[in-house]
Amino acid sequence: xxxxxxxxxxxxxxxxxxxxxxxxxxxxxxxxxxxxxxxxxxxxxxxxxxxxxxxxxxxxxxxxxxxxxxxxxxxxxxxxxxxxxxxxxxxxxxxxxxxxxxxxxxxxxxxxxxxxxxxxxxxxxxxxxxxxxxxxxxxxxxxxxxxxxxxxxxxxxxxxxxxxxxxxxxxxxxxxxxxxxxxxxxxxxxxxxxxxxxxxxxxxxxxxxxxxxxxxxxxxxxxxxxxxxxxxxxxxxxxxxxxxxxxxxxxxxxxxxxxxxxxxxxxxxxxxxxxxxxxxxxxxxxxxxxxxxxxxxxxxxxxxxxxxxxxxxxxx
Amino acid sequence: xxxxxxxxxxxxxxxxxxxxxxxxxxxxxxxxxxxxxxxxxxxxxxxxxxxxxxxxxxxxxxxxxxxxxxxxxxxxxxxxxxxxxxxxxxxxxxxxxxxxxxxxxxxxxxxxxxxxxxxxxxxxxxxxxxxxxxxxxxxxxxxxxxxxxxxxxxxxxxxxxxxxxxxxxxxxxxxxxxxxxxxxxxxxxxxxxxxxxxxxxxxxxxxxxxxxxxxxxxxxxxxxxxxxxxxxxxxxxxxxxxxxxxxxxxxxxxxxxxxxxxxxxxxxxxxxxxxxxxxxxxxxxxxxxxxxxxxxxxxxxxxxxxxxxxxxxxxxxxxxxxxxxxxxxxxxxxxxxxxxxxxxxxxxxxxxxxxxxxxxxxxxxxxxxxxxxxxxxxxxxxxxxxxxxxxxxxxxxxxxxxxxxxxxxxxxxxxxxxxxxxxxxxxxxxxxxxxxxxxxxxxxxxxxxxxxxxxxxxxxxxxxxxxxxxxxxxxxxxxxxxxxxxxxxxxxxxxxxxxxxxxxxx
Numbered sequence: 001x002x003x004x005x006x007x008x009x010x011x012x013x014x015x016x017x018x019x020x021x022x023x024x025x026x027x028x029x030x031x032x033x034x035x036x037x038x039x040x041x042x043x044x045x046x047x048x049x050x051x052x053x054x055x056x057x058x059x060x061x062x063x064x065x066x067x068x069x070x071x072x073x074x075x076x077x078x079x080x081x082x083x084x085x086x087x088x089x090x091x092x093x094x095x096x097x098x099x100x101x102x103x104x105x106x107x108x109x110x111x112x113x114x115x116x117x118x119x120x121x122x123x124x125x126x127x128x129x130x131x132x133x134x135x136x137x138x139x140x141x142x143x144x145x146x147x148x149x150x151x152x153x154x155x156x157x158x159x160x161x162x163x164x165x166x167x168x169x170x171x172x173x174x175x176x177x178x179x180x181x182x183x184x185x186x187x188x189x190x191x192x193x194x195x196x197x198x199x200x201x202x203x204x205x206x207x208x209x210x211x212x213x214x215x216x217x218x219x220x221x222x223x224x225x226x227x228x229x230x231x232x233x234x235x236x237x238x239x240x241x242x243x244x245x246x247x248x249x250x251x252x253x254x255x256x257x258x259x260x261x262x263x264x265x266x267x268x269x270x271x272x273x274x275x276x277x278x279x280x281x282x283x284x285x286x287x288x289x290x291x292x293x294x295x296x297x298x299x300x301x302x303x304x305x306x307x308x309x310x311x312x313x314x315x316x
Numbered sequence: 317x318x319x320x321x322x323x324x325x326x327x328x329x330x331x332x333x334x335x336x337x338x339x340x341x342x343x344x345x346x347x348x349x350x351x352x353x354x355x356x357x358x359x360x361x362x363x364x365x366x367x368x369x370x371x372x373x374x375x376x377x378x379x380x381x382x383x384x385x386x387x388x389x390x391x392x393x394x395x396x397x398x399x400x401x402x403x404x405x406x407x408x409x410x411x412x413x414x415x416x417x418x419x420x421x422x423x424x425x426x427x428x429x430x431x432x433x434x435x436x437x438x439x440x441x442x443x444x445x446x447x448x449x450x451x452x453x454x455x456x457x458x459x460x461x462x463x464x465x466x467x468x469x470x471x472x473x474x475x476x477x478x479x480x481x482x483x484x485x486x487x488x489x490x491x492x493x494x495x496x497x498x499x500x501x502x503x504x505x506x507x508x509x510x511x512x513x514x515x516x517x518x519x520x521x522x523x524x525x526x527x528x529x530x531x532x533x534x535x536x537x538x539x540x541x542x543x544x545x546x547x548x549x550x551x552x553x554x555x556x557x558x559x560x561x562x563x564x565x566x567x568x569x570x571x572x573x574x575x576x577x578x579x580x581x582x583x584x585x586x587x588x589x590x591x592x593x594x595x596x597x598x599x600x601x602x603x604x605x606x607x608x609x610x611x612x613x614x615x616x617x618x619x620x621x622x623x624x625x626x627x628x629x630x631x632x633x634x635x636x637x638x639x640x641x642x643x644x645x646x647x648x649x650x651x652x653x654x655x656x657x658x659x660x661x662x663x664x665x666x667x668x669x670x671x672x673x674x675x676x677x678x679x680x681x682x683x684x685x686x687x688x689x690x691x692x693x694x695x696x697x698x699x700x701x702x703x704x705x706x707x708x709x710x711x712x713x714x715x716x717x718x719x720x721x722x723x724x725x726x727x728x729x730x731x732x733x734x735x736x737x738x739x740x741x742x743x744x745x746x747x748x749x750x751x752x753x754x755x756x757x758x759x760x761x762x763x764x765x766x767x768x769x770x771x772x773x774x775x776x777x778x779x780x781x782x783x784x785x786x787x788x789x790x791x792x793x794x795x796x797x798x799x800x801x802x803x804x805x806x807x808x809x810x811x812x813x814x815x816x817x818x819x820x821x822x
Binding site (some may be wrong): 037038039040043044047048050063064065066067068069070072073076102103104105106107148149151156157158177179180181182185186188189190192193194195196207208209210211212278281282 | 356359360363364453454455456457458497498499500501502503505510512513515516517519583584633637638639640643645646647648649650651653654656658659660661662724725726728765769772773775776777
């Protein structure tokens with residue numbers, strides 16, 4: 001037994017040495033908890049990270065799912081997990097800001113120790129390929145002509161899509177009625193089947209649906225490499241940059257140096273050209289918010305979402 | 317794109333892919349037979365292994381596990397009265413009474429034959445008519461989902477004949493349970509009593525395990541008689557007798573398989589509605605509707621063929637539109653995306669090689685279910701019958717805890733399972749069955765969301781009535797079905813009452 005343990009350690013040490021990473025951490029497989037069901041964007045992006053995590057650290061990542069209450073079930077127990085850096089959890093914005101603002105989900109936004117935000121799916125205004133709308137301006141005009149009559153689908157109430165709809169109204173004065181669906185899986189057929197006129201979705205939807213849909217604008221600083229012909233909202237004079245952000249958090253008890261090392265590891269994965277290529281092909285947009293910059297990033301996001309949350313609540 | 321069928325067949329029938337299909341079916345059947353371990357979970361666990369294979373092989377393996385798991389759900393439903401997934405709820409109606417009265421061997425064989433039939437019909441429709449049928453997914457709007465859920469709820473009335481009131485009370489209880497948690501539409505928090513544990517609502521699978529399985533366990537302990545009547549020795553699997561039942565129910569099988577495929581195409585519906593609708597249709601069309609619920613082979617054939625047909629049906633929007641038809645389909649799409657394959661409409665048109673190899677693989681896996689299922693089913697039945705209660709009860713009790721924990725790796729689901737179990741047992745003593753409650757829980761969410769969206773859209777366009785019903789021809793059809801389901805038993809009762817007034821039930 002002792003011998004077996006020793007040989008395992010030796011093997012692990014040799015492996016770490018061979019892979020060129022001379023770090024003590026991670027020294028065993030890392031549990032990566034996804035607070036959603038498999039198959040969604042959080043799962044897919046974690047799966048894409050998986051082989052690169054091994055490449056950078058020599059250790060495996062084991063992806064687990066703990067779905068429930070829009071992620072709140074997992075986030076509310078994150079701090080009960082061991083804080084040795086071998087348990088990490090996906091976090092999503094705006095969820096982790098909006099949920100504690102609107103109800104009591106069993107955690108506070110500041111309870112979650114985010115170490116890195118590694119990508120986001122930019123908000124996108126999408127219509128059917130045969131839609132009358134060719135430009136964002138046409139949507140704005142139509143909405144102004146008959147306020148509230150134009151229907152915008154999206155996933156769930158108080159979600160990134162819901163926020164995008166409100167931001168759009170604030171910026172342009174165009175009022176669209178937001179129709180919440182159960183996840184993007186249900187909102188896409190509603191667009192294709194003509195139940196809603198436009199869809200608040202992400203670049204990932206346009207990447208998947210190809211010629212069936214037309215993306216009118218994306219909420220990015222610069223155009224998405226997969227869609228060089230689609231303008232950003234900013235180009236159109238609409239100040240919208242954002243979407244659903246995804247990052248990684250650790251339990252509060254995780255020591256400072258391990259938080260930092262994890263942040264470096266995710267940063268290295270994010271810098272791998274092959275990883276970037278795969279992420280962008282699926283429609284994701286890269287983002288680099290390392291541990292040192294997290295506080296400033298979260299403060300800015302909290303401010304933005306806080307204002308919108310008040311508006312959404314007032315609108316009900 | 318030119319499709320080279322010789323190449324596709326050679327690929328689908330390659331020894332490696334055949335072995336994968338066989339492994340997948342066996343694994344899926346075993347996993348599906350254990351309550352709480354779902355097809356979604358099995359697929360998610362195995363996804364990383366498929367990354368090393370070429371996409372078509374990986375897809376075949378995942379598809380085989382999926383179809384095997386849906387089939388395996390029948391085992392627990394028949395032998396322990398516990399549907400492992402919502403799609404197997406209706407299988408308990410006739411499957412468990414058959415097992416109780418010593419016909420468990422026949423029930424297992426019937427379930428296998430029905431599942432293979434349904435699976436083959438679903439797979440063949442997927443291969444031949446997928447692009448056309450995919451449009452069904454788009455034709456169903458929120459109002460149709462609302463009416464479809466109401467249709468499912470009217471089955472409560474017809475399923476609890478003689479006890480309609482208790483059925484309705486149970487269904488209302490289920491509806492109240494379905495409201496717990498954060499509303500998808502509106503986002504308000506309901507009936508959580510300040511506890512963050514209840515924000516996610518009552519998990520359907522943990523409620524299923526609790527409501528069905530715990531009362532069975534308590535009964536096993538409380539009663540001195542055997543849990544299942546053993547079959548006489550040397551009777552085999554009654555294959556030809558089962559074939560005879562299938563032949564007599566050929567039309568029933570075809571109808572149920574087609575209903576299953578069509579409902580499977582609808583991303584918001586699922587196997588529970590498919591098997592319930594086909595069950596009630598089978599009962600309505602039967603010459604002996606009174607036998608349903610007491611161990612009628614026709615009922616079992618209807619539900620099992622329908623729920624396996626949803627597998628092929630669910631792949632139709634998944635492969636043609638890039639819209640997952642069922643939760644396992646979503647996992648499979650995610651796996652393809654990670655492999656760098658463009659999902660969505662392009663998958664079907666530009667990657668048709670992979671898609672066709674997969675569809676043949678699914679068909680082969682479904683056919684393999686026949687020998688695999690007959691063999692495993694026989695041993696599963698013998699095991700459950702011959703294991704003494706003193707061993708079986710703790711074993712099943714252990715599985716209920718593991719199963720409900722495994723859903724979300726969350727101890728709260730175990731607590732909910734136990735509470736629902738005790739509630740279900742107490743209600744059972746008072747004559748309230750578990751099925752209306754579960755139906756209320758499953759369908760309440762679909763009905764509420766469908767209605768709320770139709771309301772929001774109708775309000776925005778000042779045309780609520782039109783949005784909900786009047787401008788929606790498909791809704792007319794579903795409402796007509798609802799009216800038939802509601803009226804036929806009443807008319808039958810009136811006729812029977814006119815003929816033999818003394819025998820009418822109180």
